[in-house]
Amino acid sequence: MRQADPDARAAGDPEVAEPGDLAARARLVAETDEGSQQLVRSDETGRTELLIEQGGVLRIPESDALDPDAADATFGAGETMILNVGPQHPSTHGVLRMMVELQGERVLRSKPVIGYLHTGMEKTGEQLTYVQGATNVTRMDYLSPLHNELVYSLAVEKLLGVEIPPRATWIRMLMCELNRISSHVMWAATNGMDLASTSMMIFGIRERDLVLQFFEKVTGLRMNHNYIRPGGVAADLPDGWEDDVEAVVDTVGARLGDYDNLLTGQPIFRERTEGVGVVPAELLVALSATGPLLRAAGVPWDLRRATPYLAYSEVDFDVIVGSAGDCFDRYAVRLNEVRESIRIVRQILEKMPPGDYRTQDKKVTPPPRARIDESMEALIHHFKLFTGGIEPPEGEVYVAVESPRGELGCYLVSDGSNRPMRMHIRAPSFVNLQSVPALLRGGLLADMIAILSSVDPVLGDVDR
Amino acid sequence: MAPSGPLVWRVAELDGVPAADSLGDEVFFPTRARYIEVATALCRAGFVTCSDLCAVDYLTHPDRALPEAVRPERFEVVVNLLSHAEVRRARLRVMVPEDDPVCPTLFSVYPGTENMEREAYDLMGIRFVGHPDPSRILLPQDWEGHPLRRDYGTGRVPVQFKEAPGPR
Numbered sequence: 020m021r022q023a024d025p026d027a028r029a030a031g032d033p034e035v036a037e038p039g040d041l042a043a044r045a046r047l048v049a050e051t052d053e054g055s056q057q058l059v060r061s062d063e064t065g066r067t068e069l070l071i072e073q074g075g076v077l078r079i080p081e082s083d084a085l086d087p088d089a090a091d092a093t094f095g096a097g098e099t100m101i102l103n104v105g106p107q108h109p110s111t112h113g114v115l116r117m118m119v120e121l122q123g124e125r126v127l128r129s130k131p132v133i134g135y136l137h138t139g140m141e142k143t144g145e146q147l148t149y150v151q152g153a154t155n156v157t158r159m160d161y162l163s164p165l166h167n168e169l170v171y172s173l174a175v176e177k178l179l180g181v182e183i184p185p186r187a188t189w190i191r192m193l194m195c196e197l198n199r200i201s202s203h204v205m206w207a208a209t210n211g212m213d214l215a216s217t218s219m220m221i222f223g224i225r226e227r228d229l230v231l232q233f234f235e236k237v238t239g240l241r242m243n244h245n246y247i248r249p250g251g252v253a254a255d256l257p258d259g260w261e262d263d264v265e266a267v268v269d270t271v272g273a274r275l276g277d278y279d280n281l282l283t284g285q286p287i288f289r290e291r292t293e294g295v296g297v298v299p300a301e302l303l304v305a306l307s308a309t310g311p312l313l314r315a316a317g318v319p320w321d322l323r324r325a326t327p328y329l330a331y332s333e334v335d336f337d338v339i340v341g342s343a344g345d346c347f348d349r350y351a352v353r354l355n356e357v358r359e360s361i362r363i364v365r366q367i368l369e370k371m372p373p374g375d376y377r378t379q380d381k382k383v384t385p386p387p388r389a390r391i392d393e394s395m396e397a398l399i400h401h402f403k404l405f406t407g408g409i410e411p412p413e414g415e416v417y418v419a420v421e422s423p424r425g426e427l428g429c430y431l432v433s434d435g436s437n438r439p440m441r442m443h444i445r446a447p448s449f450v451n452l453q454s455v456p457a458l459l460r461g462g463l464l465a466d467m468i469a470i471l472s473s474v475d476p477v478l479g480d481v482d483r
Numbered sequence: 484m485a486p487s488g489p490l491v492w493r494v495a496e497l498d499g500v501p502a503a504d505s506l507g508d509e510v511f512f513p514t515r516a517r518y519i520e521v522a523t524a525l526c527r528a529g530f531v532t533c534s535d536l537c538a539v540d541y542l543t544h545p546d547r548a549l550p551e552a553v554r555p556e557r558f559e560v561v562v563n564l565l566s567h568a569e570v571r572r573a574r575l576r577v578m579v580p581e582d583d584p585v586c587p588t589l590f591s592v593y594p595g596t597e598n599m600e601r602e603a604y605d606l607m608g609i610r611f612v613g614h615p616d617p618s619r620i621l622l623p624q625d626w627e628g629h630p631l632r633r634d635y636g637t638g639r640v641p642v643q644f645k646e647a648p649g650p651r
Contacts, residue, residue, distance in 0.1 A: 056618045067615035068589075071597060135622040142630055146637055152535060167505070177506055304567070307532050307595025318567070325570050413548060416506050417535065417563050419573065428535050430561060432545035445535040445563075453598050 020119040023193035027392070058101055058118035058130040072120075072456050099127060106135045110213045110468045113478030117455075117471065121464060129467075131452050136482035144442035148408035149175050153441065154245045156429075159444060160480035161242055165191075165198040167246035167444070173328065174418040174429040175249040181383055184375040185283055185330070187251035192329045193264070193367045194237070194246065196360040197418075199229035199234035200271060202423035203353045203360075206475050207278060210350065212307045213472040214291050219281060226274055228266050236263065249409060250384045251377025261368055268361045275357060282350070291348035296458040296470035297367040300344065308454045310425025310447055311352045312474055322421035334366045346466075353475075356423075383409055393468035408437035424448050424475055448480040490573060496524035501550035510574045512553045515586060518577045523560065523592050526541075530573055533593035536600060537561050538607035539577075542633040557581035558609060562589065572624035579609055588614040604629035 040252045058187045061069060105116035114135035120127045144155050156171040157164040169191055176183060208223020230243040235375050236257055238244035246253045282288045300316040313320055321338040323331040337357040341348030375382045386397035419428040428445030451474055491497040491507060500521060501512040513521040539559045541547060549555055558579035565572050580584050588611040589596045600611040601620035608629030611617060619626060628635055 056620070056624050063617055071615060136620075137621040140597060141629060142637060303605045304531050305594050307534060307593070309534075320567055325567075357542075376542060382512055413544075415539075415561075417508060417572070419534065425533055428563070430535060430563070432539055433608070434547070436586075440541075440544055441534075441537075443537040443539075443561075445537075449598060449602075450595065 046105065056132055056134075058120065058128070058132075060101070061099070061120065061128070069128065071387065072130050073088050073333065092304060098122060104467070106132075111471060112209060112476055113481075115421050115452075115471070115476060115478055115481070116270075117467065119459070119464065119467065124463050124465070126459045126462050126464060126467060129456045131455055133449075133452070133478075133481050134391075136478045138483070140483045141444065145439060148158050148410065148437045149249055149439065150404065150408045152268075152442070153248050154243075156241045156442075156444065157245055158479065160422065160424070160448070160477050161471045161483050162202045163198050163423050164243055165194050165247055166241060166420055166427055168245065168416055169195055170420045170422075170427050170429040171431075171442075172249045173246050173420065174431040175409065175411065177295065177418055178433050179249070179383065179414045180415055181378050181380050181432065183251055183378055186374040187376050187378070188329050189367055189371050190256060190376060191247055191373070192331070192334075193256075193364060194234075194252075195329075196363045196367070197230050197233065197264070197267070199360045200357050201234075202269075203357045204230075206353055206423075206472075207282075207379040209352075210472045211282065212263060213468050214288060216282060216285075219278070222274065222277060222281070226271050229270055231265050233260075233267055236260075240341075246268070249408060250380065251375070255376040256426055263432070264364060264368060268364050271357070272361050275354065278354060283354075289347060291466075291469055292473070293318045294343070294352060295346045295462065295466045296473060297343060297345045298454070298457045302457055303344075303454055306454045306457065307423070307450050310421070310423070310475075311349055311356065312351045312425065312451050312454065314339060315341035315348035315352045319343055323420055326419070328418075328420055333370070334363050336363050347470045349473040349475075353423075390423075410435065410437050422447055424477065424480065425451055444483060446480045448456065448478070449483075452476050474476075486649040487615045490525070492529070493640065494528045496521050501552045503550050505574070508572060508574055510576060512550060512576050512578070513637045515577055516577065518560075518575065519587050519592065522564070522575065522589055525564055525573060525575075526592050529566040529568050530571075531567065531588065532565045533562060533599075534565045534572070534598050536596045536603060538603040538631075540607060542581075553578065558584055560586050560603065560609060568637050580637065584608055585610045585612055587612050587638065591613055595647065605629070608632060628649075 041180055058072065099120050099122045099391055100116060101120050103118050105111040106114040111117060116132040116135065117129060118132060119129040140159055144152055153168045153171055156167040159167050202224045204226040208220045211219020211223065234244060235241050238246040238253065300318050303313050303316050304318065317340055319338050319340045324338050336359045339352045340358060342353050381400045385401050390397040391401055411433045413433055415432045417428055417430045419426050425447030426445065427447055430443040430445065431439050432441040433439040455471065455474060459467055462470065497511060503510045511521065521591065539561055540557065541559065542557055543553055547555065556578040558581065559581055560577040562575040563572060575603060586609055588600060590600065598620060600614055603609050603619055604611060605619040605621050606629055618624065
């Protein structure tokens, strides 16, 4: 069994293209193999790589140069131990594999090894039409699927230059804020679980379920909704949605007090999180970190406030910022962001405008089912949309939204056909994971669990 | 703070770099030789974060719209820089030819590009010279080829399991 060998075909090398040619195959492997993905012994690791793994890569404003000699490789063999955690480990939030070098209980260096959930969704995105694309991206970050759909739809709409009706915008905002609530309470649940507070696990899942039940009512699904689509949303909100949303935010809002009682003032929880995993904000900025990880370190960067998309400029909310930048701050930032999201949802309840829930542009939105029976034109539009699809003009666009984990970006290149020529998702978990070696440096092994959890990587988002 | 005029006014290194406007975003096309110099200058000018780096394969779409001075090549490395202070983004698009898919690493300027460059190498086969750890990041270490290239087929590549026995 041998896989297709496009590199060789591209190079036009008949020798390589011949199946079963072991020498050519070995040569190809040698050409494309760039070495071990794992954490290897420190005396076999390059100086700069060692520095990264020790979390010491700091771009000092005055000098842009790294000093690889700062890396500490003085430990001899036998004094340290390389420990493998994961990919099947309950505290790695999926299939994250951490390799850490320990001296006693102290973490000397670490490296996240990823890719266990990689399914090539960017490649898949190139095979699907723009109409189908939302079903693909929604499966990336499975805890905030609506944000994935949102960023993809915004990118397509920017390429197309279509205007979205106000109601569609506000429905999107409502759903995304509810999704932020569900994602953050889910994080609180798993974080509690990691720190041995099993009641928190039950509480968080319970609150998340309230939101998911509402999602199921609106979109038909609890996850992977394909609800936000280029041109608007899939369906209008169901009758009585105001009461449902009000019940959700009232209940979650009241139960946040339980979280406070359970965790915020609890000595064991504070002991495990306070002062753990602290790095300077400049380092996180240099490492491209975003989201609660960055805000907890004191950088007030929230795309909803900095570059308002949807209608975030019309609602009132605070950007939650931490001061110490430790695990406890990251917990507090997320908990208070739930409160801010509840605030936003309440304003949306008051301000939800009437009107269309999707654009009436016939090239983007299919006609209603009933129209197809009576209108030839509607039938043609329907047929064209589902056989051909949306054809945005040539161009490239980068759109970013604030997902619960940070900046979620979509870089879309259109060649004028009905499929994107390149769809790249800038996944916040993937980028935030780079900060983990810096956060772990010098800490205890037991703190690794708290720190990993506080970064909140979602492996579907990391590996895509 | 509102954007304060074109970047070329205050970033001298951008002088002579072809620029374009892509749906409201500022895009610059430095050559591979000037890429690091331009990025370093932008970093000094306040674009302290590299939010995104990815590679694009224009094999099937070579005649894309580009400024006159830019010679199209098969690959592009696309870098999105972000200035928190100015709330402004700048995009760099670097042409990388097919027969020499090599690009200098941005790691020394933006340490946050480490994972992204590994991903671009892994999936698109652009080598980043000087990268401290250029191993594959998403695919297995012994994977052959770079799947995001446009000439890498889909739907007919059997799933690789190491040392798996043959068909049952």
